[in-house]
Amino acid sequence: MNQVITALAALVAIATILTAPAYAQTSGDSDADSMMMIPEGTIVYAGSLLPLTGVYSSVGVQVNAATVLAVEHFNEYLSAKDAGWELVLFQENTASNPVIALEKAQALHSRGADIIFGPAGSSRVKHISGYVNDNNMILLSCCSTSTEMAIADDRVFRVVADDANQGKAFGIILANDGIEVVVPYWRVDSYGDSLRNAAVSEFEARNGTYDEGVSYNPDVREFSVSIDALARIVQGYVDSHGADKVAIVVVAYDEIVSIMQAADSYPVLKEVRWYGSETLAQNPFIVKDRIANDFAIEAEFAAIQVPLGDGPRAQNVTDALSVPFGGTPNAFAYNAYDAVWLAGLSIERTGSTDPADIAATLPSVAANYTGGALSSTALNEFGDLAAAIYGTWHINATDGNWYVDSVISIDDESVVPFE
Structure with a gap:
């Protein structure tokens, strides 16, 4: 209401x-x-x-x-x-x-x-x-x-x-950032399945490796079980590749706050970088929640969305x-x-x-x-x-505002600072 x-x-x-x-x-x-x-x-x-x-x-x-x-x-x-x-x-x-x-x-x-x-x-x-x-x-x-x-x-x-383009944007930015292994975490619906599949396919095409990942029912509101499974999978890849080479790709809506709150209890999930779907860029609920905001900053959360x-x-x-x-x-x-x-x-x-x-x-x-x-x-x-041009949206640790850090070009696969 x-x-x-x-x-x-x-x-x-x-x-x-x-x-x-x-x-x-x-x-x-x-x-x-x-x-x-x-x-x-x-x-x-x-x-x-x-x-x-x-x-x-x-x-x-x-x-x-x-x-x-x-x-x-x-x-x-x-x-x-x-x-x-x-x-x-x-x-x-x-x-x-x-x-x-x-x-x-x-x-x-x-x-x-x-x-x-x-x-x-x-x-x-x-x-x-x-x-x-x-x-x-x-x-x-x-x-x-x-x-x-x-x-x-x-x-x-x-x-x-469409997500064919956003999937390419994920593949480009993940490869550009030196990520070797991606673990997807996504909502099971038309949007979540489509973007998850596009993102991991494009990452694999750029010589990346991906885990099958963890999915969740869009109707659930409690994420402790699925986040625990995610943490165990991520820990294995961190042990074998190093935290700086592992990333989580999350496709979610406003339930992202509850997801981050649950993930905050697992140190390993804050050691790796998180990349989010366009639906999460500029999300006001993340920055208003202390736990989610702090988690997003520590995990260097970057949401992939079109620039303004x-x-x-x-x-x-x-x-x-x-x-x-x-x-x-x-x-x-x-x-x-x-x-x-x-x-x-x-x-x-x-x-x-x-x-x-x-x-x-x-x-x-x-x-x-x-x-x-x-x-x-x-x-x-x-x-x-x-x-199809995308930007990486981050949260400013100083003022809590969202900002575009870089621009991803689908045509030439470049990643350049946003001006």
Whole structure:
């Protein structure tokens, strides 16, 4: 309940602090001369389907706020052009639960909201994708990265690169840091399995060795048994290779705090380095918990995630969200912001509110849009973000803030300091 209150309070704060810029036509926006017109007075309904509570709420509340912000900005863009129509957003909470996500998707469809922004996690996207495809809907997710959902010609668009790329980023940074053995520790779901497999495969391709590792059920909240098993495995590799050559790759959501609390009882787990999934970068619960924060610093915890958006509208997102959320917004907020613009500009381009028409033109709009929070929104053949650059996120031991230490390029496999 406190998380819901926090999320709602943040949205109220955005409304009070925001002085939205006036939006002129920018590169990638629709060309009025080539568009059909949407009838005067039309209201286009959409829904945000995001985790405002549950194990991924640390990200969910921020990307929901970014979605609300983008709808406000897009409507101001339409008003400045006297477009005569507007986008109205219904907000639903998935509670980080796939079953609830489907129920809420059905509820949105019944209310005429066939454009969905979200869900945030791949297991939720997977659970509702069939319903979306079968009911002439369209889904734009800011945060789902499982390779299992990289499907061509469906109605799921993901404004984020998939785990094949993040797996490469893990392989590159682990090899760059001189790691010889990786022990994965991950949640068993579409996202966890996908990223774990991609990471160890890419590490092995760079002459690394990996253990099968330890997995856990996403529904558990007590980690002493699995962490004990992890510690015993890690100890064996430390004895044979040395602590500086062994690393743990963890794929988790907000349960990472409980995981680190359990791991803190095992000295060997603080001797090796921990590398975390994108879902853990900028996690506010780690830095707020003394044990987890101290553990992350001692274990040199590095989370692999895209750097912050650096497109023309990125600063608008940063300015609007940094105050209510107490610091730099989560990187996924910038992806969520652009997802709204891609949908809105596709509606404008086609002059149609039919999701089939929107889906048909969205890849073209995304390929040419250069006015957003991201530097590029071009999509690949699966409808996922094509650009793939990652950063290593660390916690500053002095002030407790997250920062990007280095940038990992997928194309040339370089690792360079972040500037």
